[in-house]
Amino acid sequence: MQIDTVNPATGKVIASYEAESSEDVGRKVRLGREAYAEWKKVDLGERAELMRRLGRVMRKNREDYARTVTEEMGKPVRQSLAEIEKCAWVCDYYAEHAEVFLRDQIVPTEFRKSFVSFEPLGVIASIMPWNFPFWQVMRFAVPALTAGNVGILKHSSVCLGSSLKIEQAFHDAGFPENVFQIVIGDYRVGEALVQADIDAVSVTGSLNTGRRVAELASAGMKKFVLELGGSDPFVVLEDADLNQTAHMATQSRLLNTGQSCIAAKRFIVVRSVAEKFTKLFVENTEAEVVGDPLDPKTTVGPLVRDSQRQALAKQVEDARAKGGKVLIGGNPVKRDGFFYEPTIVSNVGHEMDLVREEVFGPAAPIIVVENEEQAVREANNSEFGLGASIWTNNIERGIKIARQIESGLVSVNEMVRSDPRLPFGGVKKSGIGRELSEFGIREFVNIKSVVVKDIQSRLLVE
Known part of the structure; x- marks a missing residue:
C-alpha cells in the first residue's frame, strides 16, 4: 500500500x-x-x-x-x-x-x-x-x-x-x-x-x-x-492583567494553528471583565498573520488536512446554529491549502460541540461566569484533564485555585507548556x-x- x-x-x-x-x-x-x-x-x-x-x-x-x-x-x-x-x-x-x-x-x-x-x-x-x-x-x-x-x-x-x-x-x-x-x-x-x-x-x-x-x-x-488530548480551560479572573492575559490567550489558542493538546480551548471569564477581555482578545487575534507557513512572518498556518478543517467548520457552525455569536472569523480562507480563519465565538453553552468536544484548530469559545467558584466548576466540567491556566494578579489565589483544577498541569499567569523538568500527562480521559x-x-x-x-x-x- x-x-x-x-x-x-x-x-x-x-x-x-x-x-x-x-x-x-x-x-x-x-x-x-x-x-x-x-x-x-x-x-x-x-x-x-x-x-x-x-x-x-x-x-x-x-x-x-x-x-x-x-x-x-x-x-x-x-x-x-x-x-x-x-x-x-x-x-x-x-x-x-x-x-x-x-x-x-x-x-x-x-x-x-x-x-x-x-x-x-x-x-x-x-x-x-x-x-x-x-x-x-x-x-x-x-x-x-x-x-x-x-x-x-x-x-x-x-x-x-x-x-x-x-x-x-x-x-x-x-x-x-x-x-x-x-x-x-x-x-x-x-x-x-x-x-x-x-x-x-x-x-x-x-x-x-x-x-x-x-x-x-x-x-x-x-x-x-x-x-x-485535552480541552484546556483558560480562566480569567477579575483581577487579571487583561492586556497581558488577552495577548497570551491568543498565543495559547493559536500556537500550531490551534492543533495542540495543551492549547487553551475553553476561555472562562468572570463577567465583570468579560467585555473588556473579549475586546482585547479579538484585537490580538486580528493582528495574527495567516499565510504561507514557510514565511517567517506567518503566525497561523493551515490545518493539517481538509478533513480537519471540515471538522472545525462543523463545530463552529453547530455553535452558530445554537445561538453562538461569531465575533471574528468563522470561515475557511479562500486560498490553496487547508486554511481556516482564526475564530472567536461568544454566547456559548454546553449543548455546543465547540465547548463539549476537543477543538483542534483556531477557534475559541468564550464562556462567561459570575465568580471564582463558578469558574472552577466550569473548568472541571470536561471529560478531559490535561492542562489549565489561571490568570490573576493574586499569586496565592492562583495557587489555591490551581489545587482545585482537575488536570495534570496547571499554569498561573503562563500558558501551558511541556517542559523536560516537569512531569507531563493528564487525568480523566x-x-x-x-x-x-x-x-x-x-x-x-x-x-x-x-x-x-x-x-x-x-x-x-x-
Whole structure:
C-alpha cells in the first residue's frame, strides 16, 4: 500500500512511501530485541554521552528538520525551529540528570541492605501523532533509551519524512544499530506493533487511538502510557492583567494553528471583565498573520488536512446554529491549502460541540461566569484533564485555585507548556501515566526491590 504525504499549505502531494507489512514489523521487533541484549549493558555514562551527541545533531540540522515539519503538517516555520531546539534541550536534560534519576535508592530496613533499582524493560513501541512530529517522539525516546530500553516508532502517516529524519539522527549521533527503528504504515501497522513481542507502548493521540492501544496492550499484559488530548480551560479572573492575559490567550489558542493538546480551548471569564477581555482578545487575534507557513512572518498556518478543517467548520457552525455569536472569523480562507480563519465565538453553552468536544484548530469559545467558584466548576466540567491556566494578579489565589483544577498541569499567569523538568500527562480521559522529568524516565523501567540479609548472623545461630 502506498502512503502519500501532502503539503497542507498547497494541497499537493510531496512524497510517497510504501507501507510495511506485519512481517516487517515482527522482523524489526526481533532486531530490536537483539539490540536490547547489548544496549542494556552499556554504561549509563556512555548512553548519556550519546544523548548529548543527539542534541548536537538536532541543533546542527534544525533548519532542515524544521522545513520538513512545516512542509508536512503546516506549522509556521518559526514554531518548527523552536520545536527542534526543544528536542535538543530534552537530550541535554537527560544526559545531565539520568544518573541521579536512575541511581539505586537505599531504603533503611532491619536487613543488612535494602535498595530499589531502576532497570530497563526491553523493547518499547511508540505510536505518535503529527502535530509535533519531532518533539513528541523525542520526549518518549530520549528518556526510554537513556534508561537502557530500545525503541520502535510508528509515526503518523502525515509526517513520515520526519520519522525518517529522526531515525537518521539517532544513527548520525552514533547509537548502535537497531536501538531506535521506525515502521511505516497506517493503523494496521500500529496494531501489529502493539501485538508483537514488545514490552510496553507509549501513545500520544486521540481518545479512540488510546482506547484501542490499551485494549491490545492489556490483552498481552504490556504496560502502556497514554497522552490523549485535552480541552484546556483558560480562566480569567477579575483581577487579571487583561492586556497581558488577552495577548497570551491568543498565543495559547493559536500556537500550531490551534492543533495542540495543551492549547487553551475553553476561555472562562468572570463577567465583570468579560467585555473588556473579549475586546482585547479579538484585537490580538486580528493582528495574527495567516499565510504561507514557510514565511517567517506567518503566525497561523493551515490545518493539517481538509478533513480537519471540515471538522472545525462543523463545530463552529453547530455553535452558530445554537445561538453562538461569531465575533471574528468563522470561515475557511479562500486560498490553496487547508486554511481556516482564526475564530472567536461568544454566547456559548454546553449543548455546543465547540465547548463539549476537543477543538483542534483556531477557534475559541468564550464562556462567561459570575465568580471564582463558578469558574472552577466550569473548568472541571470536561471529560478531559490535561492542562489549565489561571490568570490573576493574586499569586496565592492562583495557587489555591490551581489545587482545585482537575488536570495534570496547571499554569498561573503562563500558558501551558511541556517542559523536560516537569512531569507531563493528564487525568480523566486525557491519559494514563507521565512523560518527562524523573517520573517519565521511570515509566519504562522495572522498579525492583532488593533485600540482602547477612548470612553470617544465620551461621552464628546454627
